[in-house]
Amino acid sequence: MPSSFTFSLLATDGAARLGEFHTPHGSVQTPAFMPVGTQGSVKAMRHRDLEEAGAQIILGNTYHLYLRPGDRLIARRGGLHRFIGWPHPILTDSGGYQVFSLAERRKITEEGAEFRSHLDGSLHLLTPEGATDIQARLGSDIAMVLDECLAFPATHDDAVRSMERSVRWAGRCRARMTQIRGGAAGEAGATNPGQAQFGIVQGGIFQDLRDRSAAATIEIGFEGYAIGGLSVGEPLDLMYMVVAETARRLPDAQPRYLMGTGTPEDLVECVARGIDMFDCVLPTRNARNGQLFTSEGRLNIKNARYAEDEGPVDPACGCYTCRTHSRAYLRHLYLAGEMAAGALNTLHNLSFYLDTMRRIRDAISLRTFDTFRQEFLRSVSRLSLDS
Amino acid sequence: MPSSFTFSLLATDGAARLGEFHTPHGSVQTPAFMPVGTQGSVKAMRHRDLEEAGAQIILGNTYHLYLRPGDRLIARRGGLHRFIGWPHPILTDSGGYQVFSLAERRKITEEGAEFRSHLDGSLHLLTPEGATDIQARLGSDIAMVLDECLAFPATHDDAVRSMERSVRWAGRCRARMTQIRGGAAGEAGATNPGQAQFGIVQGGIFQDLRDRSAAATIEIGFEGYAIGGLSVGEPLDLMYMVVAETARRLPDAQPRYLMGTGTPEDLVECVARGIDMFDCVLPTRNARNGQLFTSEGRLNIKNARYAEDEGPVDPACGCYTCRTHSRAYLRHLYLAGEMAAGALNTLHNLSFYLDTMRRIRDAISLRTFDTFRQEFLRSVSRLSLDS
Numbered sequence: 001m002p003s004s005f006t007f008s009l010l011a012t013d014g015a016a017r018l019g020e021f022h023t024p025h026g027s028v029q030t031p032a033f034m035p036v037g038t039q040g041s042v043k044a045m046r047h048r049d050l051e052e053a054g055a056q057i058i059l060g061n062t063y064h065l066y067l068r069p070g071d072r073l074i075a076r077r078g079g080l081h082r083f084i085g086w087p088h089p090i091l092t093d094s095g096g097y098q099v100f101s102l103a104e105r106r107k108i109t110e111e112g113a114e115f116r117s118h119l120d121g122s123l124h125l126l127t128p129e130g131a132t133d134i135q136a137r138l139g140s141d142i143a144m145v146l147d148e149c150l151a152f153p154a155t156h157d158d159a160v161r162s163m164e165r166s167v168r169w170a171g172r173c174r175a176r177m178t179q180i181r182g183g184a185a186g187e188a189g190a191t192n193p194g195q196a197q198f199g200i201v202q203g204g205i206f207q208d209l210r211d212r213s214a215a216a217t218i219e220i221g222f223e224g225y226a227i228g229g230l231s232v233g234e235p236l237d238l239m240y241m242v243v244a245e246t247a248r249r250l251p252d253a254q255p256r257y258l259m260g261t262g263t264p265e266d267l268v269e270c271v272a273r274g275i276d277m278f279d280c281v282l283p284t285r286n287a288r289n290g291q292l293f294t295s296e297g298r299l300n301i302k303n304a305r306y307a308e309d310e311g312p313v314d315p316a317c318g319c320y321t322c323r324t325h326s327r328a329y330l331r332h333l334y335l336a337g338e339m340a341a342g343a344l345n346t347l348h349n350l351s352f353y354l355d356t357m358r359r360i361r362d363a364i365s366l367r368t369f370d371t372f373r374q375e376f377l378r379s380v381s382r383l384s385l386d387s
Numbered sequence: 388m389p390s391s392f393t394f395s396l397l398a399t400d401g402a403a404r405l406g407e408f409h410t411p412h413g414s415v416q417t418p419a420f421m422p423v424g425t426q427g428s429v430k431a432m433r434h435r436d437l438e439e440a441g442a443q444i445i446l447g448n449t450y451h452l453y454l455r456p457g458d459r460l461i462a463r464r465g466g467l468h469r470f471i472g473w474p475h476p477i478l479t480d481s482g483g484y485q486v487f488s489l490a491e492r493r494k495i496t497e498e499g500a501e502f503r504s505h506l507d508g509s510l511h512l513l514t515p516e517g518a519t520d521i522q523a524r525l526g527s528d529i530a531m532v533l534d535e536c537l538a539f540p541a542t543h544d545d546a547v548r549s550m551e552r553s554v555r556w557a558g559r560c561r562a563r564m565t566q567i568r569g570g571a572a573g574e575a576g577a578t579n580p581g582q583a584q585f586g587i588v589q590g591g592i593f594q595d596l597r598d599r600s601a602a603a604t605i606e607i608g609f610e611g612y613a614i615g616g617l618s619v620g621e622p623l624d625l626m627y628m629v630v631a632e633t634a635r636r637l638p639d640a641q642p643r644y645l646m647g648t649g650t651p652e653d654l655v656e657c658v659a660r661g662i663d664m665f666d667c668v669l670p671t672r673n674a675r676n677g678q679l680f681t682s683e684g685r686l687n688i689k690n691a692r693y694a695e696d697e698g699p700v701d702p703a704c705g706c707y708t709c710r711t712h713s714r715a716y717l718r719h720l721y722l723a724g725e726m727a728a729g730a731l732n733t734l735h736n737l738s739f740y741l742d743t744m745r746r747i748r749d750a751i752s753l754r755t756f757d758t759f760r761q762e763f764l765r766s767v768s769r770l771s772l773d774s
Binding site: 068069076083307310326 | 451472
């Protein structure tokens with residue numbers, strides 16, 4: 001059974017693209033931002049808060065869900081959508097990035113990544129086939145291939161070796177997916193027959209390697225393509241250049257996903273370079289630390305200047321937090337350590353991100369994206385409001 | 388300017404009373420349960436969650452708000468309702484209980500309670516007049532007198548001395564309130580001209596002292612009367628007996644508030660003994676610890692038996708948590724330490740408490756309270772569902 005995933009490119013404005021993709025759990029308009037729901041929950045949010053903020057798709061982390069509560073338990077409960085009660089699209093990563101960043105005593109071989117759980121020290125082996133099976137059990141709408149995550153900085157030689165291994169692993173992931181689609185779904189315990197699979201272009205900051213990786217990944221053939229291994233410490237200009245040059249080598253007729261990025265400015269700049277999908281912990285993590293994104297720049301709600309500030313976080317925002325509460329109260333909640341601080345701040349930051357995506361889509365549709373981009377960057381990229 | 392607080396007794400069924408009181412921020416149907424919003428936020432809740440669960444009034448803790456962000460800051464921001472964005476009624480306690488239970492190096496004299504802040508060790512003196520002024524600045528709809536909190540167990544002699552001091556303090560609180568109403572509101576920085584003030588009956592477990600305290604407190608004269616100093620470790624039967632005997636000595640035409648109680652069973656049992664108002668941290672605190680109240684008894688969501696339980700927390704409950712999520716998912720969220728666990732569990736527990744109050748009111752109105760009470764106790768008071 002083939003994936004039921006389809007993508008429609010609806011309009012372009014320069015390199016910026018307006019599109020829509022369809023999954024077994026509904027459609028997603030692109031450019032899209034995916035809130036990160038690591039353990040089956042976007043931190044401090046309830047699902048209806050996400051819907052209200054405008055989230056059409058969320059991301060789940062395979063590494064975390066595999067370790068707890070376990071992909072087999074989730075499969076027995078009917079898959080991730082049903083287990084967590086989120087009826088809309090879900091993308092899962094492959095687990096690779098977390099193995100590299102969280103797990104203990106990891107050892108990478110051609111076969112896969114051996115690691116010890118950060119929860120209990122238990123030993124695990126994550127192979128390309130295993131990562132594909134786990135995601136089939138989770139039943140996400142979009143599964144990602146297992147790739148090797150290259151540290152920054154890396155030499156060209158290391159980047160070559162890593163990129164080539166990622167390509168081989170991508171081939172193994174695709175082969176396993178083909179088996180599952182061809183009848184091994186029951187054997188794998190797959191819960192979403194219409195699951196799509198995206199390849200990931202690697203190659204670090206070396207454009208020649210990015211080009212080779214893109215060509216080889218497209219040659220394998222996936223429902224969509226991601227750009228991985230950026231936002232890992234390289235200069236912003238370099239990231240933007242790699243994004244632009246890599247995106248243009250990806251097929252027009254399929255979605256392009258920039259993994260793990262970024263700031264509001266990054267979203268606009270990378271849409272301008274042809275990206276359709278984003279995910280990042282920035283809006284949720286920063287919210288919990290009191291940093292709020294607004295149409296006039298960032299502000300840190302801890303700052304003493306907000307102690308008696310009656311205004312909303314962002315006068316241009318229509319979210320529940322901005323409609324209901326003052327900066328003074330939000331500062332009080334934060335300093336008092338109230339859980340409501342995390343919830344209210346996260347709701348605002350996600351609303352800001354998702355509203356930005358709506359405005360981006362509107363601008364592309366009206367062919368005014370370049371004007372939007374210039375105005376957005378001028379207002380949002382100010383120095384912090386705190387100073 | 389007199390308080391605009393009024394109370395209407397609408398129906399009785401045995402000693403149980405159906406009523407309604409009116410405040411400058413709206414009306415409250417009694418018997419009522421007040422969720423505890425210690426620092427201007429009911430923990431893990433947003434205000435709209437409280438409204439959805441059916442909360443008509445919340446409680447704020449004067450001790451906490453006085454120390455942070457400060458009653459004068461709140462007064463400058465227009466009072467507590469406006470500062471926190473909650474337009475409905477608020478009751479504030481006097482701060483006395485927290486001084487006794489939280490503050491460091493407290494010293495009680497006839498003048499008041501001297502203590503050091505648990506936040507920064509700073510030295511403070513809370514007098515009856517000060518507690519009245521602070522609450523006037525907060526602008527709650529119902530202010531409480533400052534009372535001395537007697538430890539349990541206590542000798543009759545100690546209970547006499549403490550009760551008599553509480554009566555003297557109640558007189559000083561009322562005198563200060565009369566000054567404020569007579570024109571010292573501006574001097575005090577009062578933000579809610581219609582604020583009511585309740586007296587508190589003390590006397591420990593000694594009914595002779597409760598009787599004397601009730602008579603003396605009624606003699607001073609307040610808009611309502613509370614029973615304090617219970618639920619502090621005394622046997623349940625004794626508490627119920629003191630509640631019954633004390634409630635019957637309070638004026639029919641005014642509301643009766645049992646402070647700091649209790650379990651769902653306590654609410655029903657004390658309504659049966661003539662109580663109109665309750666507050667307790669139990670539903671919110673226990674929710675954060677994974678203990679959930681249901682129509683069939685309590686359950687601890689951590690329990691392994693719920694790992695693959697697809698059912699809702701309480702099949703009889705219509706709250707968002709029960710409509711949307713399984714016990715299996717809630718257990719996962721709890722074990723994974725997700726903030727959503729606290730939010731979802733709290734929403735359920737408060738919905739259960741507030742729904743219980745609705746059912747109590749319906750039953751009194753239909754004069755079927757005794758039947759309701761027996762059925763409720765039979766189903767809710769089971770041994771834990773976990774076992």
